[in-house]
Amino acid sequence: MNSTPLRTEIGGITLENPLMLASGILDENGYTMARILREGAAAVVTKSIGLDERTGYMPPVVFPGDGYLLNAIGLTNPGIDSFGDEIRVAKEAGKPVIGSIFGKDAEEFLRVALKMESYGVAGIELNLSCPHVKGFGSEIGSDPALVEEIVGELKRKLKVPVFAKLSPNVTDIVAIAKAASASDGLVLINTVRGIAIDIFARKPVLTNGYGGLSGRAIKPIGVRLVHEVKKETGHAIIGVGGIYTASDVMEYIMAGADAVQLGTVLMDRGKSVFREIAAELGTLLEKLGEGSIRNLVGVAVS
Amino acid sequence: MMLNSTVLSTSRLSPNVKKLDFEWNVDVEPGQFIMIWSPGIGEIPMSVSHLGNPKSITVKSYGIVSSRIMELAPGEMIYFRGPFGNSFDIRKGKKLLIGGGSGMASLHPLIGPGVHGLVAGRTSSDLLFSEEFEKDKVTLATDDGSVGIRGTAVDALRTIDVDQFDSVYVCGPELMMYGVMKELGKYSAFVQFSLERNMKCGIGVCDSCSIDGFQLCTQGPVFEMETVKNMREFGKERLNISGRRIKYNL
Numbered sequence: 001m002n003s004t005p006l007r008t009e010i011g012g013i014t015l016e017n018p019l020m021l022a023s024g025i026l027d028e029n030g031y032t033m034a035r036i037l038r039e040g041a042a043a044v045v046t047k048s049i050g051l052d053e054r055t056g057y058m059p060p061v062v063f064p065g066d067g068y069l070l071n072a073i074g075l076t077n078p079g080i081d082s083f084g085d086e087i088r089v090a091k092e093a094g095k096p097v098i099g100s101i102f103g104k105d106a107e108e109f110l111r112v113a114l115k116m117e118s119y120g121v122a123g124i125e126l127n128l129s130c131p132h133v134k135g136f137g138s139e140i141g142s143d144p145a146l147v148e149e150i151v152g153e154l155k156r157k158l159k160v161p162v163f164a165k166l167s168p169n170v171t172d173i174v175a176i177a178k179a180a181s182a183s184d185g186l187v188l189i190n191t192v193r194g195i196a197i198d199i200f201a202r203k204p205v206l207t208n209g210y211g212g213l214s215g216r217a218i219k220p221i222g223v224r225l226v227h228e229v230k231k232e233t234g235h236a237i238i239g240v241g242g243i244y245t246a247s248d249v250m251e252y253i254m255a256g257a258d259a260v261q262l263g264t265v266l267m268d269r270g271k272s273v274f275r276e277i278a279a280e281l282g283t284l285l286e287k288l289g290e291g292s293i294r295n296l297v298g299v300a301v302s
Numbered sequence: 303m304m305l306n307s308t309v310l311s312t313s314r315l316s317p318n319v320k321k322l323d324f325e326w327n328v329d330v331e332p333g334q335f336i337m338i339w340s341p342g343i344g345e346i347p348m349s350v351s352h353l354g355n356p357k358s359i360t361v362k363s364y365g366i367v368s369s370r371i372m373e374l375a376p377g378e379m380i381y382f383r384g385p386f387g388n389s390f391d392i393r394k395g396k397k398l399l400i401g402g403g404s405g406m407a408s409l410h411p412l413i414g415p416g417v418h419g420l421v422a423g424r425t426s427s428d429l430l431f432s433e434e435f436e437k438d439k440v441t442l443a444t445d446d447g448s449v450g451i452r453g454t455a456v457d458a459l460r461t462i463d464v465d466q467f468d469s470v471y472v473c474g475p476e477l478m479m480y481g482v483m484k485e486l487g488k489y490s491a492f493v494q495f496s497l498e499r500n501m502k503c504g505i506g507v508c509d510s511c512s513i514d515g516f517q518l519c520t521q522g523p524v525f526e527m528e529t530v531k532n533m534r535e536f537g538k539e540r541l542n543i544s545g546r547r548i549k550y551n552l
Contacts, residue, residue, distance in 0.1 A: 035515030
């Protein structure tokens with residue numbers, strides 16, 4: 001019997017279990033990230049950091065609904081030069097910290113990435129998919145040529161693995177995935193663009209109007225895109241989108257994910273969700289008669 | 303979910319503080335807060351200062367959203383989410399409330415017969431609800447000496463024999479609470495602090511209000527002395543609205 005049935009690996013980073021913290025949830029403050037790692041997450045991905053400090057949008061920046069969460073935070077971040085302390089504190093937990101970054105072009109991505117790497121992160125995740133800020137995120141991530149240039153440039157200049165987080169808000173995600181094929185892994189998916197209107201105020205609730213939809217509602221979309229990209233590219237994948245239970249994790253893994261990220265579930269189950277789902281995963285693995293979660297990666301992809 | 307109600311009445315408590323009353327028939331515990339939304343403008347956290355039904359918020363004008371909320375007139379709609387956060391653990395025995403500035407809004411539901419108060423602020427008009435304590439059971443302090451002791455909450459606290467109290471509840475600006483924590487550390491009373499940080503989401507996901515890995519909106523805002531004492535960030539540093547780490551100048 002395998003003594004580490006939940007252990008997995010992505011881009012050369014060994015994870016004690018497949019559960020990582022998704023970018024954008026409880027990952028602005030190093031103390032919070034350290035606590036989440038101590039609560040059982042195998043790794044954390046930071047909030048997306050850019051070149052300059054940004055305050056983001058005025059609240060409401062979130063709108064929780066039935067089975068989903070809409071958010072438009074607005075890439076709030078302190079600027080890469082001020083983020084070293086948070087990485088240092090997060091790393092006190094002794095587990096991998098992956099730095100998420102955004103930029104407007106390959107040159108800016110590279111500047112931020114090099115600085116992030118110098119803080120001692122285990123890997124870099126490229127936010128090519130933020131759905132609600134003009135000039136960043138999915139505006140870049142929907143252009144295959146630009147994606148290829150950014151990923152290529154970073155892979156040439158960085159020592160740590162590079163992961164590309166892609167948007168579901170595109171017509172052909174396989175084309176974007178192929179453009180990011182130089183990456184050490186694809187992160188699928190970011191939030192789905194959406195809106196909520198308050199019918200009494202007769203206005204959108206989010207200050208930005210449009211936001212990104214996450215939570216249980218998007219899980220079938222995420223699993224489908226992981227499955228489709230795995231089938232078409234065979235690339236290493238981190239699955240994310242609406243994971244609430246161990247069985248959700250297993251769906252992503254069978255669709256082709258080597259690891260997964262949890263985000264919105266923390267709103268409902270708190271930080272202890274990592275430890276709980278890891279335990280549930282162990283039980284589920286036994287029920288499925290498998291000694292290692294690695295044996296199940298992509299089994300549902302024909 | 304965004305809730306709404308109609309403003310029933312308003313009253314001015316000081317030149318820049320107003321109380322708004324609105325119907326809301328749910329249980330809200332002392333110390334909990336709501337996020338008040340001004341459609342198309344923004345959303346801010348507010349303590350529920352008066353429980354029961356109708357409920358009230360006590361608004362101080364400090365920015366664009368609070369100014370707009372203060373302008374709400376009876377009959378107008380008020381939009382909000384909540385209630386959020388934990389609440390004060392109200393113990394039996396003799397109580398002392400220590401409130402700095404608008405921190406008194408969160409402590410207001412705890413005022414009652416026999417409860418002592420220490421109310422501090424920059425100037426006399428900052429002292430909220432001090433008149434609701436029994437006359438011989440309230441100590442006032444202002445930075446400018448316009449009323450009460452000239453000095454800080456900590457200066458005023460030093461004039462009080464804390465040993466007579468079984469429990470102490472504190473709410474105010476962080477540095478005031480940090481000083482109060484140091485002073486109260488000398489005593490054995492049960493102490494709770496209602497902390498304050500940038501509140502954005504209210505649901506434990508955005509990390510803006512976090513302190514030492516605790517989310518104020520879901521695990522707080524109320525923490526016991528033992529927890530607060532061991533915090534590495536409390537009274538020393540915090541993240542600004544962009545997430546940039548700021549060190550307090552102590």
